[in-house]
Amino acid sequence: xxxxxATKWVVxxxxxxxxxxTWVALQLHLIECVNCRRFTKQSKLIHQALQSGQAGHLxxxxxxxxxxxxxxxxxxxxxxx
Numbered sequence: 001x002x003x004x005x006a007t008k009w010v011v012x013x014x015x016x017x018x019x020x021x022t023w024v025a026l027q028l029h030l031i032e033c034v035n036c037r038r039f040t041k042q043s044k045l046i047h048q049a050l051q052s053g054q055a056g057h058l059x060x061x062x063x064x065x066x067x068x069x070x071x072x073x074x075x076x077x078x079x080x081x
Contacts, residue, residue, distance in 0.1 A: 001029040006036045008078055014047050015075075 001009075006029045009018055018026070030037050063071070 001025045003029075003033060003036055006030065006033065007039055010036070010040050010043055012075065012078065014043065 006026055009022055009026045
């Protein structure tokens with residue numbers, strides 16, 4: 001698994017479960033890659049802050065419906081690969 005793939009799966013698994021073989025490949029990559037481990041920790045902190053409302057000013061502004069749709073479609077396309 002490349003770093004690009006690993007970061008993609010780290011983000012995806014925050015919103016939905018990933019397949020077992022993908023999870024295992026991700027864990028093996030994270031064991032060896034300090035940069036992806038760092039990204040994982042940072043991503044978790046951001047996700048937790050958004051969920052707990054600590055980043056309330058970001059949630060208040062929010063994204064437009066069009067932006068949300070583009071992001072959702074992009075994530076779906078990544079998952080289909």
